[in-house]
Amino acid sequence: MPDAPTGHSASQRRVLQLVQRHGWNVTAFQTFGAEFTYFFHGDGCVAYVDTGSAWVAAGAPIAATDELAAIGGAFVRAAREAPRRCCFVATEDRFRHATAADLRAVAIGEQPVWDPQTWPDTLRRHSRLREQLRRARAKGVRVRRIDPAELDAGPLADATAELARRWLATRAMPPMRFLVGLGPFTFPELRRCFVAERDGRVVGVAHVIPVPGRRGWFLEHLVRDPQAPNGTVEALVDAVMRRATEEGCTWLTLGTAPLAGAVPRPLRFARSRLRFLYDFEGLQRFKAKLRPAAWCPIYLSYPRSQGVIVTFLDVLAAFVPGGLLRFGARCLARGPSVVLVGLGVLLVPWIALMAGASAEQWFGGRPGVKWAWVGFDVLLLVGLVVLRRRRSPGLATGLALAVTVDALVTPVEAALWNLPQLRGWLDGLVIALACIGPALAAIVLWGTRARLVRMAREPALLR
Structure with missing residues (x-):
């Protein structure tokens, strides 16, 4: 990975160095946004947002495996002294096992993973994927990797920004933040970006960030124009997979499918009853049709002295801008x-x-x-x-x-x-x-x- 560029805060450059050494978490490279604060301890850190009543961490600490428990414990103690509640969103089994004595963990979804090196075999075994790629090609969809500088200014930057705006405008929920925001992007030269075009018009975009500790990639954003031909998304994923193979990547994910898998009963109820706001099951089906090699559980980890309901409210507060009541009013104003x-x-x-x-x-x-x-x-x-x-x-x-x-x-x-x-x-x-x-x-x-x-x-x- 290249050296950190200039133009960023000292804390961000320090975090980037930790990500380069210990970036095992899928969320590690997502923690450079302006809303994040960093808790440094030893040779690691926790990136979190302060909701006013809680410190909500983006994933597990960015640290070596044998340091996870110590840094996680120090973060909990610092939050208690603040005084704040705290939790870690989107953790995995590695952190759950390391902190089992001090933290509870509740499943909140599943994450599909692929080995890009086996993607050609996946296509050979599944005719539906090949057919979607054929449809996109037949409709004139072409995918290319673009230089990060093209996203700073110019026609392509305007086109991708307009695509994101139109996509967000049609969602039942207002835009969210924290781990699901669409930008702005820090350290763009360390990312990969692919655009799908048809007749010179951008109809899809894929943003990829590195997961250095796994020699992997995280396909963070995958946005499709509502009028794009069938197969556009599959064409973008195919281009990402092939590029990942060329660069020696052996691990790739499209991120968490929230509320998927063996989540607690209240979350299963929310999965089925909140479909009017977010199609949890539809997102899981979409990722499943790309034939992942495995599904890994994703957790919410929090101190044993802390209630689960208040912890979930803290997580929601981290994701929604302006507070829960204002966000709820904005949802109602969209007229679902x-x-x-x-x-x-x-x-x-x-x-x-x-x-x-x-x-x-x-x-x-x-x-x-x-x-x-x-x-x-x-x-x-x-x-x-x-x-x-x-x-x-x-x-x-x-x-x-x-x-x-x-x-x-x-x-x-x-x-x-x-x-x-x-x-x-x-x-x-x-x-x-x-x-x-x-x-x-x-x-x-x-x-x-x-x-x-x-x-x-x-x-x-x-x-």
Whole structure:
């Protein structure tokens, strides 16, 4: 590996030297981001982010095997003195065995691994992989390795940045950070980058980082244009494998498939129930179809004196920018399908409540106004059901406009008719729900509309 370039902090250059000597962890080369702090101890270090209540480490310590327990223990003690909770995310069996006396470890996923030297044999044995590569070639997809300088500025840098932006914009979840951010990239000259192009346009990109302690590579980012031909991803992986073979690489991974494998029951429940935000099972199937040689368990390690639930909350806080509540609000604002279902479910009792309400008390003595609102909400319910099935940007726009008007008119009616006749806290609660509900629904529907517009521009996403 080349010497560290200039232009980076002294801590980053020191960490790079440790990575060059002890970079066995898949996460080791991911720890050069500005958000990381480094805990140095002996001939090793722990890279972590401080969430304000916990130190969340990116993988095991970057150190020799016989130093893992000592450095891990020193990190735990330093966190306790801070005072902070702490944990190590994405550890493997090597660290789990070394720290079994002091740390608990819970499985959080599996990591597929390949030996690039056997990739040609894998292709010979699996016709589906060969067919995907043939499809990509037939559609004019060509993959080439690019020089890192091309990502600094120029047309290719703009094209790959735009590809990443479009890909992120179509995800159900907002962008995350920590070990899953898309950049910016430090030490680019030590990385490998491959682009897939069709008719001169970038349709896919693969970023690879080294794992020196395993003579290996980590295919950290694999992004495909939604309109790219079938086989584009396989073509990128094939190019990475072949280049790895040429450079003598004997170990390669595409990273963790979160919640895959023999994880605890609550995580299996999350895997199946949170599909509307992240397709955990789909990611595992994708990696499995590339025929890895093995799947290795990935763990969350944490002190035995620390609760598992609070530890998971600390991990989530490390991954989501702005805090859990803000991130949850951003997820809702994107209008995932399950939220539309939830809005429809909540509308049913609300419609029944309005139908049975007194027009004299709640609608200024105007029965026509009452039944107009009931009819409006019935039509809204029907619209949500249709939108859930058809995913029409035009329908989403109409519903968002209608609910926005509702959100503006309802507080006026409440001020004119309801607040002067307020009889107790229960009436106040109903008024608050009537005002807050449409406002929240409007945010969700405008988010839904924005996402559907983006998807309509990318026909491949609707299939």
